[in-house]
Amino acid sequence: MADAPKKPPMTKDSLLPLLTAHVLSHGLGGASLRPLAKAAGTSDRMLIYHFGTKEALIVDLLGYIAKVYAAALDAAMGSERAATRADVVASILAHGDAPAMQPFMRLWWEIVAGAARDLPGYQLAAQAMMGELLGWLEGQMPAGDPDPQGGARYLMTVIEGTAMLTAVGHGDTAQQGLLAGGLLPS
Amino acid sequence: MADAPKKPPMTKDSLLPLLTAHVLSHGLGGASLRPLAKAAGTSDRMLIYHFGTKEALIVDLLGYIAKVYAAALDAAMGSERAATRADVVASILAHGDAPAMQPFMRLWWEIVAGAARDLPGYQLAAQAMMGELLGWLEGQMPAGDPDPQGGARYLMTVIEGTAMLTAVGHGDTAQQGLLAGGLLPS
């Protein structure tokens, strides 16, 4: 028999994806060690052993989630280049409404709330994710756009406002606003 | 001696303002009965007695907070009418940045996160508050605006996007975006 790797070693890097999956479906605020450990196939004892503290675990987890988000953006950075700003907005909103994105959006608002309360790690993760989005948006701007940098910031503000209004059930309000602002193809 | 009202009766209506003050400074997610009761000068026993359940308490509290928010908007609905959409945005952002508003903004993001997770009462409160803001915004639109309804929805989307980016430390990004979009006086 070959060397049978009975137990793959348990490290932070092997735990973080499992923890991420758990918080994506169960939320970040109410996350406690025992359910997290169960989702990762360990015990709370081991989570503290590897991360030292629950707070450190959350910080590490947020950093990892930010990286996952950046990778997802890279993957979504398809070659399709929109012709107008309105097309860019429409394309992004269509992606954001996808059911696969909803667990992530729900998590996102918890991160925003944590950042607004200055919880450790939240600001950093949120800023990193928004920075990624901004860079990606700049690359998505139409070819002949007169002000890609400013335009990307403009679109990001509008898109995030739409996302928030959608989260609280005012998505139609945002849609009408985008139309009135000329930011959606009529 | 006149009839001395030794103990003012404790009702929901007398408790809600005290509870609101507590969640404004301590947050809504981690609120537990005993600290809430202490802030209101009672015991957890009485909170359950009056509200029946912690969940019902939170629902009632969110409804009350929405009313307080509406009243605050009414009070802020000064007679000053801005001349341009950019002036409207600038005036509102100036109000939102005021230190007195920060506890409320922090609470707001918790409400958004709760609404995104379909916690009972959160969606309703958030929708009510956004509805109030929208109505107020329509009344704030410049006199000769070509499309006050659509314009108010447009500005609300932009303003909420700016608020979110500000909460996560990307306020400057939003400012630059508003400038590029012609939504801030240069």
Add this chain to the structure above:
DNA sequence: CCAGGTATGTAGCGACTGCTACGTTCGCTT
């Protein structure tokens, strides 16, 4: 071969959670 550090399981600690059982005091009605 065996000392020693790393990794892991089991139990449990004190604090806190939402909530309840029980008893008491009050104002009101009959």
Add this chain to the structure above:
DNA sequence: AAGCGAACGTAGCAGTCGCTACATACCTGG
């Protein structure tokens, strides 16, 4: 005066929280 239900205090329950003490395993280096 007797009764009665609402209003309230005290004590406590079962459960969960983050975290730790203790006892093993396990592989590695001397």
